[in-house]
Structures are given as structure tokens and as C-alpha cells.
Amino acid sequence: MRESEGTATGAWPGVEAAAWVLRVVIALQCLGLAWPVLFGIDDSTIAGYLFSVQGWSSDAVTSLDMIAAWTLVVLGVLTLFCPLWPVVLLIAVWFLLTAVATWGANKGEFSYIALYAHAVRYLTPIVLIGLQCWPRRFARSHGRANFAMFVLACGIGSTFIAHGYEAFCLYHEFTGYIIVTAERLISLKVVQADAEWALRVIGVADVIVGVCIIGCAPRLLTPKPGVVGSLDASNTLNALPT
Numbered sequence: 314m315r316e317s318e319g320t321a322t323g324a325w326p327g328v329e330a331a332a333w334v335l336r337v338v339i340a341l342q343c344l345g346l347a348w349p350v351l352f353g354i355d356d357s358t359i360a361g362y363l364f365s366v367q368g369w370s371s372d373a374v375t376s377l378d379m380i381a382a383w384t385l386v387v388l389g390v391l392t393l394f395c396p397l398w399p400v401v402l403l404i405a406v407w408f409l410l411t412a413v414a415t416w417g418a419n420k421g422e423f424s425y426i427a428l429y430a431h432a433v434r435y436l437t438p439i440v441l442i443g444l445q446c447w448p449r450r451f452a453r454s455h456g457r458a459n460f461a462m463f464v465l466a467c468g469i470g471s472t473f474i475a476h477g478y479e480a481f482c483l484y485h486e487f488t489g490y491i492i493v494t495a496e497r498l499i500s501l502k503v504v505q506a507d508a509e510w511a512l513r514v515i516g517v518a519d520v521i522v523g524v525c526i527i528g529c530a531p532r533l534l535t536p537k538p539g540v541v542g543s544l545d546a547s548n549t550l551n552a553l554p555t
Contacts (some may be wrong), residue, residue: 325547328458332445336393339404339438343389346411348383359407362414381407392438396445405438423479430475463530470527477519480512487512490538 349355356364358380363369368505385407391400401488404519415424423430443461480487491508 340393408435432471433468466530473523481516
């Protein structure tokens with residue numbers, strides 16, 4: 314049975330809070346991808362793929378990259394203050410293309426799992442569409458919101474598992490993060506062997522968390538008030554770090 318927008322919102326106010334969190338996260342992700350290009354710090358992943366793999370000219374790639382960066386800024390601001398489903402869908406497509414470009418360029422040590430590692434990034438806009446930006450001619454429903462949360466949980470779990478796998482395989486950048494962070498924050502010098510041991514423990518923990526999140530995800534398809542409240546809280550905590 315369809316519900317009016319006001320009824321759905323009033324009966325389930327947690328959806329609006331979760332949607333606002335997602336809007337902020339998506340806007341920050343847009344700015345995070347755009348600012349290195351706008352300030353000349355680095356090219357985007359898609360630009361690197363077009364240049365190195367597809368053989369585009371440097372001028373064409375630079376022009377496209379700058380246009381895309383400014384477009385991302387505009388889309389991020391619109392998502393934050395005036396989210397419309399076509400705008401949010403464009404962001405999802407760009408995030409997905411970024412993951413595909415990472416996989417296609419095959420430059421990174423773990424680029425072959427890029428689609429899994431980036432899952433929460435490109436699925437989050439889709440989730441926002443299901444929660445808040447659905448076309449107005451379709452009434453929002455608890456079932457659709459539950460399914461959106463299910464998709465988000467799967468995306469978060471996938472990202473946890475992918476990064477856990479990278480950590481367990483001793484991704485060199487993660488090892489460097491542990492050594493540098495320990496020395497700068499607590500003035501502790503960590504040797505390579507200890508950093509690798511810690512990284513394997515972190516990797517196992519991440520994989521376990523990811524599996525648990527995905528394992529519990531089907532329960533989110535059942536509209537129970539208790540599940541709704543706990544899911545809103547977990548999304549707030551889990552979506553931000555990604």
C-alpha cells in the first residue's frame with residue numbers, strides 16, 4: 314500500500330536523519346574527489362585511465378578533468394541542500410566509473426578488487442535516492458526504505474571485506490600508515506614486523522565485521538521498528554569513514 318510523503322516521514326522520522334547523514338557524506342566525497350584536480354595536486358582516476366589506457370591526449374584529459382571536477386562540486390552542493398534524484402544518480406554513475414577506472418587501469422596492487430572496495434561509495438547515492446530522492450510521483454514506502462538500507466549494509470560490508478583483505482595481504486601503504494601514525498601521535502617507533510602483525514589482525518577484524526554486516530543485511534528487509542532504529546544508528550557510524 315502506498316503512503317504519502319508526510320505519512321511516511323512522520324511514521325519513520327529516522328529515515329530523514331539517515332538521509333541527512335548520507336547527503337553530507339556524499340557532498341564530502343564529491344569535494345574530496347574534486348579538490349585535488351581543482352588545485353592542481355593530482356589528476357582524477359578517470360583522467361589517468363583515459364590518458365594511460367585509452368590514449369587520450371593530455372589537453373583533452375585535462376579539460377575533461379577540470380569540467381568534471383567543477384561539476385562534482387556543483388552536484389555535491391545540490392545534493393546537500395536540494396537533493397534531486399537525477400543529480401544524485403549522476404554522482405553514483407561518476408563514483409562507479411571511478412571504481413571501474415581503478416580496476417581497468419590495473420596499476421594498484423589491489424586494483425582487481427576496486428569494485429568491492431569502492432562499493433559503499435557508489436551505492437550510497439543509490440541508497441539516498443531510495444530514502445529521500447525518489448521521484449515525487451511515486452509515494453515513499455517503508456519497504457523501499459528498508460531495501461535501501463539493505464543495499465547500504467551490503468555496500469559497507471563489501472568495503473570492509475575488501476579493505477580487510479588488503480590489510481591481511483600486507484598492503485604496503487597500510488603498513489606505512491601504522492608506522493607513521495604511531496610515531497607521530499604517541500612517539501612510538503614500530504618496527505616493520507610489528508606493523509605487519511597488527512595489520513593482519515586488523516585485516517581479520519575487518520573481514521569478520523564485513524561478513525557480519527552482510528550476514529545481518531537480509532533481516533533489514535523485514536520492517537520492524539526496533540531494527541529501523543538500530544540500522545539508522547549503525548549507518549550513521551559506518552558510512553562516515555568511507
